[in-house]
Amino acid sequence: MPFDYLGRISHGGGSYPFFSFRVPAGFPSPAQDHLERDISLDELFNLRAPHTYIVRVTGDSMVQAGIFDGDLLLVDRSKEPRSGDIVIAALNSEPLVKRFSIEGQMTVLRSENPKYPPRYILESDELSIWGVVRFSVRSHNHG
Template sequence: MVSVLGPIASGGEPLPLYSFRVPAGFPSPAADHMEQQISLDELFDIRAPHMYLVRIDGDSMQGAGIFDGDLVVVDRSIEARHGHIVIAAVNAEPVCKRLQKIGQQVALLSENRRYAPRYILEGDELLIWGVVTFSVRSHDPCA
């Protein structure tokens, strides 16, 4: 299940980008290492109105690093191919799954063994709403 949050507005505030990787151990002074300013629009290659955000509901894509409550950035301008993670509607029900195309057979795969593949059968309506390009997760325990 997914919740479409709407289109992304372009022109955000640039943020500092530092030239070093931060170890997950002892802190390092950062002020001397600021390399440039970067905007999240540039980082996520946002080109509104082709891009929109979706909040993920459920654990079926956790093997791909997409967890319950995560935001994903979706690009409608990319043609969905085999192996892409997509936002799709199967018989008007929105889902986030990995697209599998083998010959004429199309399936939507979960990245969690608890969920079976969803094969697209004759009579099913499949609409691809876009390709997932990034996921964003909050690490704030109070959020």
């Protein structure tokens, strides 16, 4: 699943209202009664620029992880990947979004779609981890 690099995140974004209740999928609650405080997206996503950048996903290999074509991923370059993390990687210069896995002595990059086989990293392969995915953002505007 390739991606488009959109750039690093810079601090200093605006603040937005933060409500202390969870939004039910049924009947709405009068939200203004629950306004707790303003919160910045930097605080909400615990962004630590310049270690954080954004990519836009293309493809469907990670759909069972909830990552869909067109989604934005917030990626932390400062985190060491652990088995089970979703990572941005380059395998033989091919950029990928995959689930990172260590199985015995093997490193494996797994898709989250049964249509795509796992990629077992061989000695002749060149693997570079570009960061660990921390959040995904999806637009629900289908216009």
